[in-house]
Amino acid sequence: MHDSEKIKRAVQQYYSQDAGQFYDKTRFAGLGGQVRHLRELNTIRQLTGDVAGQKILEVGCGTGRFSESLLQSKAQVTVLDFSPAMLDYTKRRLSHHPDFSLLRADAEYLPFKDNQFDGVLSVKLVSHFANPQKVLNEFQRVVNPGGWVIVDANNLFRLDFPLVFLKKYFNFSLHYFAQKNMYSSYLTPWQIEKLYQIHGLSRQALVGVGLLPKLPALIKRLGVDDFVGLDINLCKNKILRYVTPMCVMLYKKGE
Numbered sequence: 368m369h370d371s372e373k374i375k376r377a378v379q380q381y382y383s384q385d386a387g388q389f390y391d392k393t394r395f396a397g398l399g400g401q402v403r404h405l406r407e408l409n410t411i412r413q414l415t416g417d418v419a420g421q422k423i424l425e426v427g428c429g430t431g432r433f434s435e436s437l438l439q440s441k442a443q444v445t446v447l448d449f450s451p452a453m454l455d456y457t458k459r460r461l462s463h464h465p466d467f468s469l470l471r472a473d474a475e476y477l478p479f480k481d482n483q484f485d486g487v488l489s490v491k492l493v494s495h496f497a498n499p500q501k502v503l504n505e506f507q508r509v510v511n512p513g514g515w516v517i518v519d520a521n522n523l524f525r526l527d528f529p530l531v532f533l534k535k536y537f538n539f540s541l542h543y544f545a546q547k548n549m550y551s552s553y554l555t556p557w558q559i560e561k562l563y564q565i566h567g568l569s570r571q572a573l574v575g576v577g578l579l580p581k582l583p584a585l586i587k588r589l590g591v592d593d594f595v596g597l598d599i600n601l602c603k604n605k606i607l608r609y610v611t612p613m614c615v616m617l618y619k620k621g622e
């Protein structure tokens with residue numbers, strides 16, 4: 368079996384176990400987890416702007432935390448993942464929204480014709496591919512001319528790099544850094560620049576998320592929204608974004 372197929376199988380197996388409520392509980396529970404979730408959510412909201420009436424595809428939806436917010440903002444959302452366990456959970460989570468459809472498919476072979484969506488959102492998915500070009504080309508293909516694509520990448524030069532280093536090279540077990548047999552790339556800023564160039568899409572923004580530590584006292588004093596705003600503004604800075612854990616990129620497809 369080709370290496371990329373092995374990686375895909377391992378990722379699929381991983382997300383059939385680390386699914387649903389368990390996935391959210393181990394990442395987004397408690398004050399720190401909530402702040403992490405809100406930072407990511409607010410970054411995506413800032414980048415998409417008003418989505419009311421837009422037809423949006425979320426690829427690798429996981430537990431549907433972004434799709435839920437898009438639906439609340441009156442978008443029509445198609446939610447896609449290849450883990451049946453994740454989709455089951457998401458289906459229940461979104462069941463009271465009228466405007467969504469749910470699909471089990473592989474992100475590298477999207478079952479859509481060209482130019483079908485106003486926007487494609489994919490968070491924490493592309494890093495699971497050793498060669499992300501195929502999946503990025505699929506996003507470009509299915510989005511309308513003038514439409515947007517949002518993806519993210521893990522930055523190897525993040526400030527907590529020593530932990531990532533241990534995980535990457537020694538498969539070191541530490542809370543949810545322990546993801547044995549599961550591929551997740553950490554790229555240098557110049558690898559991100561190179562690998563995330565997508566033919567037919569032009570990059571409009573690159574922002575960082577999660578630069579500031581999750582200090583409960585600071586969060587309380589500033590309020591979560593201010594805290595998130597400060598985080599995003601700091602990470603727009605060209606130098607600071609080189610040490611942010613997560614880079615989020617917004618692209619536009621030419622008209």
Ligand SMILES: C[S@@+](CC[C@H](N)C(=O)[O-])C[C@H]1O[C@@H](n2cnc3c(N)ncnc32)[C@H](O)[C@@H]1O
Nearest residue numbers: 382427428429448449450453472473474490491
């Ligand atoms: C780290 S989770 C992210 C979930 C969600 N986007 C979030 O940020 O909370 C990655 C998700 O991508 C899905 N996934 C991974 N590889 C995929 C592929 N080739 N096709 C479709 N979904 C995939 C997994 O099943 C999992 O639900």
